Structure formats: C-alpha cells, structure tokens
Amino acid sequence: MTAAPSPRCERVVELSADELRARLPEAVRVYVTAMGYPRWATQQRIPIWSAHMSRAGWRCVAAFNERDELSGIGYGYSGATGQWWHEQVRRGMLERLPERRAREWLDDYFELTELHVHPETQGQGLGESILRRLLASAPGTNVLLSTPEGPTRAWRLYRRVGFVDVLRDYRFSGDPRPFAVLGRTLPLDT
Ligand SMILES: CC(C)(COP(=O)(O)OP(=O)(O)OC[C@H]1O[C@@H](n2cnc3c(N)ncnc32)[C@H](O)[C@@H]1OP(=O)(O)O)[C@@H](O)C(=O)NCCC(=O)NCCS
Numbered sequence: 001m002t003a004a005p006s007p008r009c010e011r012v013v014e015l016s017a018d019e020l021r022a023r024l025p026e027a028v029r030v031y032v033t034a035m036g037y038p039r040w041a042t043q044q045r046i047p048i049w050s051a052h053m054s055r056a057g058w059r060c061v062a063a064f065n066e067r068d069e070l071s072g073i074g075y076g077y078s079g080a081t082g083q084w085w086h087e088q089v090r091r092g093m094l095e096r097l098p099e100r101r102a103r104e105w106l107d108d109y110f111e112l113t114e115l116h117v118h119p120e121t122q123g124q125g126l127g128e129s130i131l132r133r134l135l136a137s138a139p140g141t142n143v144l145l146s147t148p149e150g151p152t153r154a155w156r157l158y159r160r161v162g163f164v165d166v167l168r169d170y171r172f173s174g175d176p177r178p179f180a181v182l183g184r185t186l187p188l189d190t
Helices: 017-022 024-035 041-052 084-096 099-106 126-136 153-160
Strands: 009-015 059-065 070-078 109-117 142-148 164-170 179-185
Touching: 009 017, 009 070, 009 126, 017 024, 017 059, 024 041, 024 070, 024 109, 041 070, 059 126, 070 126, 084 099, 084 109, 084 142, 084 164, 099 142, 109 126, 126 153, 142 153
Parallel strands: 109 142
Antiparallel strands: 009 059, 059 070, 070 109, 142 179, 164 179
16 A cells, blocks of 8 residues: 655745734644643643744745645744843853854844644755745845754754854753754845
8 A cells, every 4th residue: 555645845934923822832843743742731822922923023934735734833032131042042152152252143033933844745846845935035144043953854944055154062941852053144145
C-alpha cells in the first residue's frame, strides 16, 4: 500500500493580528506538532502568542495547503528592554561579548520568535519561504533567534539564509537544554 501524498502548499501569505487570532488554536497546534510537544501545550501557548501580537514590529507569515489548512507559521517582533527573551540574551552577550558588540546586536533587532512547519509538509522548502517572506518586511537592522543545539533541519535552514553564531551552548533560565543564539543583518540578500 502506498502512503497518501502530503497536501501541497497553496499559498504563503502575511497575516494581520486579527487574521491570526481567528486561527490561533490551529496555528499553535502546528507549533506543538512540529516541536513534538504534548497536546496540552496548545492551551498553554495561546495566551503567550496573543500577548506577542500587540508588541511593536509584530509580523506574521503563514502557509496554507490546498485544503486551506494552516501548514506553516512564522512570526516575530521588535526586541526591546524588559522582554524576557531580550533580557536573557542580553545577559549572555554581556558575559561573553564585548559590550560594544552586544549593543550592536541588540540596539535595533527583529526577534524571530517562532518558525514551524507541520511535519506532513516539512522538507519542501516551505520553512525557507516563510522565513524569507517574514524577514522581507521585518523592521530592524538585525534579526536574532534562538534554537536548540544539534544538527537539525532548522540549523541547516538558518545557515543557508546566512545566520551566524552570536552565542553557543547558552542556557536560558528554566530550560536545561543548550541553545544557540544566531543572528544576521537585515535586509536579506535577494
Ligand atoms: C525548521 C523548519 C521550520 C524548516 O522548515 P522546512 O519546510 O521543513 O524546511 P526548509 O524550508 O528549510 O526546506 C527543507 C528541505 O527542503 C529542500 N527544499 C528547498 N526548496 C525546495 C523545493 N522547492 N522543493 C523541494 N525541496 C526543497 C531543502 O533543500 C531542504 O533540505 P534539507 O533540510 O535536507 O537541507 C521545520 O523543519 C520545522 O518546523 N521543524 C520543527 C520545529 C523547529 O525546529 N522549528 C524551529 C525552532 S527554532
């Protein structure tokens, strides 16, 4: 018996906050499934994603398949003093980089907060399309992200798009996993 073909990606589009809000549980389920997290994590993440939508510089890009199901999602916003992720990364940079370098990274950056493609449609270049579309309209002179250490598809994607090491084997408070913080300047080369 042959496996059913994966649904094809139909469109990659920018979403407004209202458009994402209307499909938020579905979008968060893509994230939970892609990350292999338990289903209950969906309810936990919905209020966090909702709060992020009101941050300055927030942008979101989503992919839909031919059945109009959401098959990929990426979003981010302008990083700023007082945000949890910003303060964690700032602490790491000040421990490991010259202060001038930390300031260059953090003064005006877009935090790529989430990027996920449903496992059914991974490996077709969809993550790269979402990422490039998102960064094409992202505000800031830099983009920063964090990703777990290890050879993953996410790593291959970020390297392909020109991200360089900012911090390696970094521990965020409350998470035992080692992370990398990666960054690059904006805009992306076309
Ligand atoms: C990371 C992630 C978003 C990448 O999305 P993706 O759509 O699977 O990946 P890409 O867009 O990079 O494309 C993947 C592959 O398709 C190939 N590809 C690119 N364009 C293609 C095309 N037009 N047709 C077919 N294949 C294509 C690429 O060569 C790439 O191959 P490789 O991964 O073996 O090097 C996705 O795999 C995912 O959600 N992973 C789990 C969650 C996660 O780790 N998120 C990031 C957390 S920081």
